[in-house]
Structure formats: structure tokens, C-alpha cells
Amino acid sequence: MATAVTGLRDWALASATRGLSVVDRALNEEDIRLAITGLSGAGKTVFLTSLIANLLAMAQGRATLPALQAVLDRHGGGRLRGVRLVPPGAGATPPFDIAAKLADLAGDSPHWPARTDHLAEIALELEIGPRGGMLGQMRGFVGVRRLRLRLLDYPGEWLLDLPMLGQGFSAWSRETLALLRQSPRAEAARPFLDYLGQIDGRRQAEEALVRRGHRLYREALARAQAEHGLRWLQPGRFLAPGPGVEQPFLWFFPIEGAGGPGSMIALMSRRFEAYRADMRSRLEALRGFDRRIVLVDVLGALAAGRAAFEDTERAIAAIGAALGGGRWFGRAAQVAFVATKADHVPELERANLRELLKSMAESGAGSGAGPVAGASFHVAAAIVSTTDGWADRPDGQREDVVWGRVLGEAAPRAYRVGSVPIRQPPAGFWSGRSFRLPIFTPPSIDPSGATGVPHLGLDTLLADVIGDRL
Known part of the structure; x- marks a missing residue:
């Protein structure tokens, strides 16, 4: 009898513990x-x-x-x-x-x-x-x-590949090649465009020719990004492929015209469809993430010139429209845009930087993406590598600057990156611009991270994005 009572007591205690654990979770x-x-x-x-x-x-x-x-x-x-x-x-x-x-x-x-x-x-x-x-x-x-x-x-x-989900291969090719033939893309894509003019996509597909065209197209995208600061570049995975062995469905490039079964154009079209199917599966990773931060190098776009700025404007407007709406991810999400590298400009310029970011995200260079409902806009420097200060100009006037040590240099210097406009700059801004963006040496930190990392605006951003859950 005592054994039965003890067993019953242990069972009751275990059940209560499990119940409390469920309630706790x-x-x-x-x-x-x-x-x-x-x-x-x-x-x-x-x-x-x-x-x-x-x-x-x-x-x-x-x-x-x-x-x-x-x-x-x-x-x-x-x-x-x-x-x-x-x-x-x-x-x-x-x-x-x-x-x-x-x-x-x-x-x-x-x-x-x-x-x-x-x-x-x-x-x-x-x-x-x-x-x-x-x-x-x-x-x-x-x-x-x-x-x-x-x-x-x-x-x-x-x-950036999301718009491709609503396009067929022919429409995507026409739009992409039209952009590619405009300066400064045309300069970056010259070897690819020359190659495209020498082949007949209606003929039987030859894998060697396809792989060469793919390589030249990918190199064109890389040059457009690295040499001209362009950002509206598709497919995006050609620039950020991710780890692992490259799969054959990635080996395509834009080509116009119509081709019968077995032609190069038909092969490109099949691979384009396979790429879109893979893209849909990759979007699944974002579905459960209903708070999203979009980092934007606004200063880098200004430094790279008008074409790069407008390209970046179109790209972030498309990204914001995709992330903020429920079309691709099943439900709307909270989106925060952040202009990074804010420590590259003095404090008084940072309010302008935020307003310029807001203007870029909402206008999108006429992309038609429209404003992102409920989005917030911020400036931040995840790691601060400068200090605010002032310096004397040649005319004897003082101006606000940042002091920092450029990579490869031994001592810090004063930098005036340039004036930040509050909206898309007028044509005169680009013709006489002297906007420059150095790469500063990061501060040394504790490798364990126990003492933290110097930053600018990261705390206010996090308070805005996750504060309601604390």
C-alpha cells in the first residue's frame, strides 16, 4: 500500500512539474x-x-x-x-x-x-x-x-530578383538589355554586348558558348557594381551566389528573340524558369521574419555619382516595397531603413542623411514602387571609427569635420566628406561635386565583445524595432 501511495505521489509531482513547465514556456x-x-x-x-x-x-x-x-x-x-x-x-x-x-x-x-x-x-x-x-x-x-x-x-x-517572378524570360531579357546598352552600363558590358552580337540564339545550343556568355554577363554585372557603383543588377545571385557548388540552372544570360526546341534561347528560358523556382524557395527563409532592417550606403551612392545614386534609389525602393508588403511573404512586416556609415559626416549633416534616405525609399527614381507604408528611417554607424570636430579652411573659416585615420595611414586627419542634400540632388550637384568617401581604420575592441563596440544610433534603432516586445 505504501509503495502505491509513493508511486501515486511521484506521478502527481511529475505531472505538476510538467504542467508548470508547459505554462512557463x-x-x-x-x-x-x-x-x-x-x-x-x-x-x-x-x-x-x-x-x-x-x-x-x-x-x-x-x-x-x-x-x-x-x-x-x-x-x-x-x-x-x-x-x-x-x-x-x-x-x-x-x-x-x-x-x-x-x-x-x-x-x-x-x-x-x-x-x-x-x-x-x-x-x-x-x-x-x-x-x-x-x-x-x-x-x-x-x-x-x-x-x-x-x-x-x-x-x-x-x-532585387523579386520583380523577375512576374516576368517571362523574353520580357526580362528585353528590359535588361535595354538598360545594359545605356551608359555607364554599356561601358561595363562591352565584351558581353560584343559577344551577343556575334551569336545566333536560334541555333542549336552549345554548352561552351552558353558558359562563355554567362561568364561575360556576370563579369559585366561585377564591373557595373565595382567600377560604377550601380546597384539595380539582376540576377542578384550572380553577384552574391552563396556557398556551395554552382548549379547549371544559373548558367544563363539575357538574349532576345525566339527559338525552337533545342535552341540556345530555349535553353536560356528553361534555366530562367528553374532560377525563379529556386528563388521562391529561398524566399521561405524570410517568411517568418516580420521585423526587417534595410541597410543603405547612401553616402557611397552620392560619392559614386548620379547614375549610381539613381540606381541605388530604384533598388532600395524595390526592396522596401517587397519587404513591407504581403505579396511575397504572406503578411506585411515592420521595415526600418538605415543610412549606414553616419560617422563619416559631422553631426549636423546626419539629419540631412536621414531625410535623403527617406526621399530615396519613397521616390525610387520613378520605379513605381511607391512609399513603404509604416516604414521608419534612421541613421547609424554600427562601429564608430571617427570623432566629430572642426578644422580651419584655407579662407580662415572653421568648418565641422570628422577626424579619422584612413586605412594605411599612421595618423588621423580631418575630413569633410561633402554636403548631404535632403532630397534627390539637382543636376548641378553632380557637375561640380567633390564628394568623397574614405575607408577609415576601425577601432580596436575586446575580442570577447565584453566591453561592447562604439557605435552611433544603434541603440535608438533597436529601441524602435524591438522595444515594444521588452
């Missing part, structure tokens, strides 16, 4: 899914590195993210009990290698981490004490909230 475990995207050079890798390092340091009592801390303290002080990195799960998405990125920035010769051109994911678990008030006290009986912040690094170039 239901009440205290939450996910925030935040995707960070941006075109090459916008600073996604540095942004993620700084965000993670500063959250970890904040949990150690460092005042690294004061605006985010203020949101937490609004409902009671000392609520952040801890932050830890969550080990990678069993999913197919590669993990974001935060340790390697921090190591690049640490040591005697800090350098900027290498760019990523593929999907990467990382998660942090924030332990947060209950809010004040009746609801907070009720939750406090169950336990500390465990808020899992899932971060996705998603190449912005892949999002």
Missing part, C-alpha cells in the same frame, strides 16, 4: 525574428557584429545601448538578467560566425570583417524580469521571460 518564452538585409557594401556584417557584441556587453552592466536600456527601465529597473548566444540548431542555414568577426576587429591591427554574400543566422536569448504592475507580478510567479532574438543575415541582392 507558454507565458515566458517568446521569439522576435529580425532580418537584416542590404546591398553589398552597406555594412550588414559589421552591423550584426556590433549588435550582438553590444547586447552581450549590456547584460554585463555596460552602458552600451542606453536607449534600449531606457525602454527596459521604463517598466522597472534591473530587468535584463542576462544575454547568451544560443547554439546553432539543426537547420540548413549556416551560423553567423560572431567569434571570427570580433577577432578581425581585435588585436594590434584591427581590420573590417570580410563581407558575407549568403544566408546566415544567429540567435541570442535575453532573460528579462517581469514588468511592474499586476500583469508583470502575475508573470513573475511563473518565472523570468526568455526572449529569443533570432537574427537573419539576408543578401539584399537576392531581393
Whole structure:
């Protein structure tokens, strides 16, 4: 009899423990899914590195993210009990290698981490004490909230391919080649355009000719990006292919005309359709991420000239329209646009930088994308590599500048990058422009990230994007 009673008691205790565990998970475990995207050079890798390092340091009592801390303290002080990195799960998405990125920035010769051109994911678990008030006290009986912040690094170039989902191969080829024949694309694409004029797409497909055309087209896109600062370049995966062995459906290029079965044009069309099918599967990674940050190198676009600026304008308008609406991802999402590298201009220019970003996202160079409903606009420097100051001009007048050490130089110097307009610049801006954008040496940091990373505006951005869940 005693044995039966003991067994019944143990069963009851185990059932109660399981029940409390279920209640605890239901009440205290939450996910925030935040995707960070941006075109090459916008600073996604540095942004993620700084965000993670500063959250970890904040949990150690460092005042690294004061605006985010203020949101937490609004409902009671000392609520952040801890932050830890969550080990990678069993999913197919590669993990974001935060340790390697921090190591690049640490040591005697800090350098900027290498760019990523593929999907990467990382998660942090924030332990947060209950809010004040009746609801907070009720939750406090169950336990500390465990808020899992899932971060996705998603190449912005892949999002440029979304319009291709609504096009056939012939329409895409006509539109792409029309752009490619305009300056400055024409200069970058000259070898490809010459090759295209020498072949007959209606003839039997020869793989050697196809592979050569694909290589020349991909090289044209790379030159347009690297030499002219252009950003509206499709397919985006030709520039950011991601890891792994390249698959044959990627081996295509735009070509006009109609061809029968077995022709080069028919082969290109089949591969185009296979590429679109693969694109749809890659979009699945974004479906669950209903908070999205779009990083934009506005200053780099200004420095590269009018064609690059208008190309960037069209690209970010298309990305914003895709991310903000429910057409591709099933539901609308919260989108925050961020002009990066804000430490390259003095404080008084940063308000202009934000307004220019807003103008770019909403106008889209006549792309027809329209404004992004509910989007917010920010300026930030994920890692600050300059200090604000002043310098004397040749005429004896003082001007606001930033002081920084350019890569390869031993001592810091004063830099006046140029005036930032608040909307699309007039023609005169480009004809007499002297806008330049140096690459500054990053500051050295603790390789563990325990002391945080100097930044500008990251805390206010995070407070705006995830503060409502804290």
C-alpha cells in the first residue's frame, strides 16, 4: 500500500512539474525574428557584429545601448538578467560566425570583417524580469521571460530578383538589355554586348558558348557594381551566389528573340524558369521574419555619382516595397531603413542623411514602387571609427569635420566628406561635386565583445524595432 501511495505521489509531482513547465514556456518564452538585409557594401556584417557584441556587453552592466536600456527601465529597473548566444540548431542555414568577426576587429591591427554574400543566422536569448504592475507580478510567479532574438543575415541582392517572378524570360531579357546598352552600363558590358552580337540564339545550343556568355554577363554585372557603383543588377545571385557548388540552372544570360526546341534561347528560358523556382524557395527563409532592417550606403551612392545614386534609389525602393508588403511573404512586416556609415559626416549633416534616405525609399527614381507604408528611417554607424570636430579652411573659416585615420595611414586627419542634400540632388550637384568617401581604420575592441563596440544610433534603432516586445 505504501509503495502505491509513493508511486501515486511521484506521478502527481511529475505531472505538476510538467504542467508548470508547459505554462512557463507558454507565458515566458517568446521569439522576435529580425532580418537584416542590404546591398553589398552597406555594412550588414559589421552591423550584426556590433549588435550582438553590444547586447552581450549590456547584460554585463555596460552602458552600451542606453536607449534600449531606457525602454527596459521604463517598466522597472534591473530587468535584463542576462544575454547568451544560443547554439546553432539543426537547420540548413549556416551560423553567423560572431567569434571570427570580433577577432578581425581585435588585436594590434584591427581590420573590417570580410563581407558575407549568403544566408546566415544567429540567435541570442535575453532573460528579462517581469514588468511592474499586476500583469508583470502575475508573470513573475511563473518565472523570468526568455526572449529569443533570432537574427537573419539576408543578401539584399537576392531581393532585387523579386520583380523577375512576374516576368517571362523574353520580357526580362528585353528590359535588361535595354538598360545594359545605356551608359555607364554599356561601358561595363562591352565584351558581353560584343559577344551577343556575334551569336545566333536560334541555333542549336552549345554548352561552351552558353558558359562563355554567362561568364561575360556576370563579369559585366561585377564591373557595373565595382567600377560604377550601380546597384539595380539582376540576377542578384550572380553577384552574391552563396556557398556551395554552382548549379547549371544559373548558367544563363539575357538574349532576345525566339527559338525552337533545342535552341540556345530555349535553353536560356528553361534555366530562367528553374532560377525563379529556386528563388521562391529561398524566399521561405524570410517568411517568418516580420521585423526587417534595410541597410543603405547612401553616402557611397552620392560619392559614386548620379547614375549610381539613381540606381541605388530604384533598388532600395524595390526592396522596401517587397519587404513591407504581403505579396511575397504572406503578411506585411515592420521595415526600418538605415543610412549606414553616419560617422563619416559631422553631426549636423546626419539629419540631412536621414531625410535623403527617406526621399530615396519613397521616390525610387520613378520605379513605381511607391512609399513603404509604416516604414521608419534612421541613421547609424554600427562601429564608430571617427570623432566629430572642426578644422580651419584655407579662407580662415572653421568648418565641422570628422577626424579619422584612413586605412594605411599612421595618423588621423580631418575630413569633410561633402554636403548631404535632403532630397534627390539637382543636376548641378553632380557637375561640380567633390564628394568623397574614405575607408577609415576601425577601432580596436575586446575580442570577447565584453566591453561592447562604439557605435552611433544603434541603440535608438533597436529601441524602435524591438522595444515594444521588452
